[in-house]
Amino acid sequence: MTDRPPPHIQLRTQSGSDDRVLPFAIDQQDMRGRLVRLGPVLNEILDAHNYPANVAHVLAEVLTLTALLGSMLKEDGRLTIQAKSDGAISLLVADYFDGGGMRGYAQFDAAAVSNYGRGASLNALTGRGYLALTLEQGEDAERYQGIVDLDGESLSECATLYFAQSEQTPTRLRLAAQQDETGWWRAGGLLLQHLSRGEDGGPRLLSPDQQEDWNRVSTLMMSVRDTELLAADLASPDLLFRLFHEEGVRVFDPVAISRDCRCNRERLASVLARFPEEDLAHMEEDGVITATCEYCNTRYAFDRAELTPDAA
Ligand SMILES: [Zn+2]
Known part of the structure; x- marks a missing residue:
C-alpha cells in the first residue's frame, strides 16, 4: 500500500487510493466489482471550468461512473457517457480512453441552474432526457451504444436501470461526490455485478441459491455510506474488507486514472x-x-x- 502522510499535514485531503480504480472479486459467489476514488484528477478536470457547484457535482458523478465502467475496457477502447436533456443542464459528457485517461464537460443554462441548490439531484437538473453509453473498441473502432431514459432520481439509479435493461447483468451501483470548504472535490463509486456463466445474450436468471447470495452481498454493498466512499483516510482495500470480509473478497491491481484531453x-x-x-x-x-x-x-x-x- 502507498505511504500516506497524516491528513493534517496536507492542506487538501488525498490518499494513496485517489485516482485509482480497484477491481475486486468475491470468488465464491461469482461476483466481481470495482471501487473508484477520484481526487486530483477530478479537480484538474473541473478546474478548467468555472461550473456552479451543482453542475460540477453531477459532472463529478458522471466522471466517477465513467471511470468505473471504462476501466473494464479492453485495449484500444474508448467509453463515452452522455446525459442529454431538455432541463437546466442540457449535456453532461465524459470520456474514458484505454490506459485510464479521462475528460469531461457540461453544457447548461446558467440562470436555470441557479434556481437549484448545491446538492440538487440529477433528475431535478436534467428534466426529460436520456443517458447514452457509447463504446468504441478495436482497430476499426467498432461502435456499440446503449441508451436509457433519465428516469431515476440520481445518476446511480439511471445507470442501474441501464444495466437491468441493456446488459441484463445483476448490478448494484453507488456514486458520491462532494466539495469541501477549501473548494476541493472528492468522488467515490462502487459497482457490484453477478458474473455470467456462458449464457451470453439471454436474460440472466439467478438460481434460488444464487439469488439468496446476491441479495445478501448486494445488501452489504449498498450499506456503504457516502462518507465512506469519500473518506480520504479510508484506503480502498480497507473499505472493501470492511464491507465484504465475511464473503472472502480478493483485490486485483488498481487501474490509475489521469486527465487526458486529446485535443491538439x-x-x-x-x-x-x-x-x-x-x-x-x-x-x-x-x-x-x-x-x-x-x-x-x-x-x-x-x-x-x-x-x-x-x-x-
Ligand atoms: Zn482539450
Whole structure:
C-alpha cells in the first residue's frame, strides 16, 4: 500500500487510493466489482471550468461512473457517457480512453441552474432526457451504444436501470461526490455485478441459491455510506474488507486514472479547414479564427491563411 502522510499535514485531503480504480472479486459467489476514488484528477478536470457547484457535482458523478465502467475496457477502447436533456443542464459528457485517461464537460443554462441548490439531484437538473453509453473498441473502432431514459432520481439509479435493461447483468451501483470548504472535490463509486456463466445474450436468471447470495452481498454493498466512499483516510482495500470480509473478497491491481484531453492544434486545424468558407468567414475576427476545446477549455487561435485545405 502507498505511504500516506497524516491528513493534517496536507492542506487538501488525498490518499494513496485517489485516482485509482480497484477491481475486486468475491470468488465464491461469482461476483466481481470495482471501487473508484477520484481526487486530483477530478479537480484538474473541473478546474478548467468555472461550473456552479451543482453542475460540477453531477459532472463529478458522471466522471466517477465513467471511470468505473471504462476501466473494464479492453485495449484500444474508448467509453463515452452522455446525459442529454431538455432541463437546466442540457449535456453532461465524459470520456474514458484505454490506459485510464479521462475528460469531461457540461453544457447548461446558467440562470436555470441557479434556481437549484448545491446538492440538487440529477433528475431535478436534467428534466426529460436520456443517458447514452457509447463504446468504441478495436482497430476499426467498432461502435456499440446503449441508451436509457433519465428516469431515476440520481445518476446511480439511471445507470442501474441501464444495466437491468441493456446488459441484463445483476448490478448494484453507488456514486458520491462532494466539495469541501477549501473548494476541493472528492468522488467515490462502487459497482457490484453477478458474473455470467456462458449464457451470453439471454436474460440472466439467478438460481434460488444464487439469488439468496446476491441479495445478501448486494445488501452489504449498498450499506456503504457516502462518507465512506469519500473518506480520504479510508484506503480502498480497507473499505472493501470492511464491507465484504465475511464473503472472502480478493483485490486485483488498481487501474490509475489521469486527465487526458486529446485535443491538439493540428487536428483542430484540419477539422476547421473542412468547414465551409462561409462559416469560417463568420468565425473570423481580424484575420484570426479562434476555437476553444469544450473539454479542457484550451483556446486555439489560427491565422485565417493557415486553414486552407492545402495548408492543413
Ligand atoms: Zn482539450
